[in-house]
Amino acid sequence: MASFIQLLVSGLATGAIYAIIAIGFTLVWQTSQTINFAQGEFVMLPAFFVLAAMNIGAPFWLAILIALALSIAILGVLFKKVLVDPMIQYGLLPLVISTLALSLFMKEMVKDFYSSQAQPFPTLVPAHDIHFFGAVISTQSLLVLAVAVVTVVGLHVLLNKTRVGRQMQATAQNPTLARILGIPVQRMVLYTFVTNAVLAVIASLLISPIYLAKFTNGETLGIAAFVAAIIGGFNQVRGAIVGGLILGVLDNLSAAYISAQYRGAFPLIVLVIVILLRPQGLLGRVEERTV
16 A cells, blocks of 8 residues: 555656646647647756756756746747747648657757756755655655646636636637737737746756756657647646646556556557547547638
8 A cells, every 4th residue: 555655646746747748738739739749858958958057157046047038938939939930831740840850959959069968957855755654755756746736726827817818718719709809819829838838847847856857858758748638638728637647647557566668558558548439538628620
């Protein structure tokens, strides 16, 4: 029982990070019909922004603020203005290929200009273990869960309790009608990209102390978050949350109780089952589009 509790908590912590990344996937898709296959690299890069700022003498808290500002500018504003806006007019496939190329560029850039070796990353809280009914739970896992809850609650308040949030939702649901009602659609889409950049920074700060800062982190994180978004429902934020948590817990439990060698296969099996039985995802809604 103690072992199960320990695996469950650590799985929920990992799943919470997947959920935060998957939320960014769904938000960007809802407002701009953009599938960003560089999302994993978006999470990888802020950690290196932090390390670079610390290398020039900035304290950790200031390095985080610098990384946040750079991420908003590069991963939010520039990504939309330089890549998405010019490519979206040519359809989804060219945009997908462009984001794939961007992911390769970002990964190689970090490897060439920073390091190909894994870099230690400062922890947000001192590393301690808490004993709970015989289970050993790390403070890092508890921090991840706490930050994830705060992030989800904050996003809920933003989207449902503020004027800007309601305008963002209206843009996602029907951009043509939103434009007729006087909502600045392009500005709302930009806010969504900025929100995605902020979520990427949060996920980067949570995952990097655990798995170190590596230029290859984006590969695993991007795939996991994409799978989580599909399992939960690509057009629902709550679906991304559920999908991320399911994926994290399933990954841990399958490695411990079935086979660590094939742990990566079990989430894919769940993905195939969900696609076959419920293509819109567990909490997703069916969308009809004219073609």
